[in-house]
Amino acid sequence: MSSYCDHCSGAQQARLEQLGVGFEDIDHIICLAGNPNTGKSTVFNALTGLKQHTGNWPGKTIERAEGGFVYNDKHYKIVDLPGTYSLLSASPDEEVARDFILFGQPDVTVIVLDATRLERNLNLALQIFQITRRIVVAVNFLKEARSHNLNIDLRNLELDLGVPVVAIEARDGQGFAELLSAIAKVCGGDIVPNPKALKLNIPGLKGALNQVKQLLAQLYPQLEHKEWIALRLLAGDASVSAALARGDLENL
Ligand SMILES: Nc1nc2c(ncn2[C@@H]2O[C@H](COP(=O)(O)OP(=O)(O)OP(=O)(O)O)[C@@H](O)[C@H]2O)c(=O)[nH]1
Ligand SMILES: [Mg+2]
Numbered sequence: 001m002s003s004y005c006d007h008c009s010g011a012q013q014a015r016l017e018q019l020g021v022g023f024e025d026i027d028h029i030i031c032l033a034g035n036p037n038t039g040k041s042t043v044f045n046a047l048t049g050l051k052q053h054t055g056n057w058p059g060k061t062i063e064r065a066e067g068g069f070v071y072n073d074k075h076y077k078i079v080d081l082p083g084t085y086s087l088l089s090a091s092p093d094e095e096v097a098r099d100f101i102l103f104g105q106p107d108v109t110v111i112v113l114d115a116t117r118l119e120r121n122l123n124l125a126l127q128i129f130q131i132t133r134r135i136v137v138a139v140n141f142l143k144e145a146r147s148h149n150l151n152i153d154l155r156n157l158e159l160d161l162g163v164p165v166v167a168i169e170a171r172d173g174q175g176f177a178e179l180l181s182a183i184a185k186v187c188g189g190d191i192v193p194n195p196k197a198l199k200l201n202i203p204g205l206k207g208a209l210n211q212v213k214q215l216l217a218q219l220y221p222q223l224e225h226k227e228w229i230a231l232r233l234l235a236g237d238a239s240v241s242a243a244l245a246r247g248d249l250e251n252l
Helices: 004-009 040-048 092-103 115-129 142-147 154-161 176-188 205-219 226-234 238-246
Strands: 016-019 028-033 052-056 063-071 074-080 108-114 135-140 165-167
Touching (some): 028 176, 074 176, 092 238, 115 135
Parallel strands (some): 028 074
Antiparallel strands (some): 016 063, 052 063, 063 074
């Protein structure tokens, strides 16, 4: 497999214009996901400037921040998701992040990782891999990691994950040209990420999954992401079954 960073090294100089939301003709919607305190909002602020819109997520007291920017003549809307450790439990933050990645139809989900806590951060990343393939990983806090003698081999990480991986120093504004280039390439189909899925070698799981998927297809023909939802139902995920029963997942 070729390295996505080969593409990134030829990154065009970012021609970044910052716009508030509300402009027409958005070409792409992207979102920022990751554990708490990985630098998502720092990236968001750097890309959107001060022209951003904040409000609450519908029906929740969780802040929703979205903004816009133009990169290489394409208009992007970017949504800053709440930081979460997982997408699996019923906390409102996790519900917001999960539902947006599932149903907000982002063209790219940028997963911001903290290099000093890579293993814990990858837990969430692998959960996102189960939902969408359109992923760019941005590794932040690399300087801090180095100062703790943690040397992260980004090229191998990229090969292992199967998605573009870029290094950023969000607070210093470094790495954004490469990040924007990777986002644009995934949006435009020049890079097709191939996220490595967890192998589910559990006897009988495949058959059970197919049965639940068939049932879902009968009951909720419009429902997207049936495989992921079936998997969560089999895992006994109370929040997903409640959302399904309420019709929330179907209507999103
Ligand atoms: N040293 C260093 N600090 C950073 C960097 N990027 C962000 N920070 C700091 O890390 C802290 C958290 O950054 P945020 O951007 O708020 O993180 P977040 O991911 O939005 O956090 P939540 O919204 O709580 O999930 C802030 O104090 C930032 O200034 C970086 O590249 N280097
Ligand atoms: Mg934030």
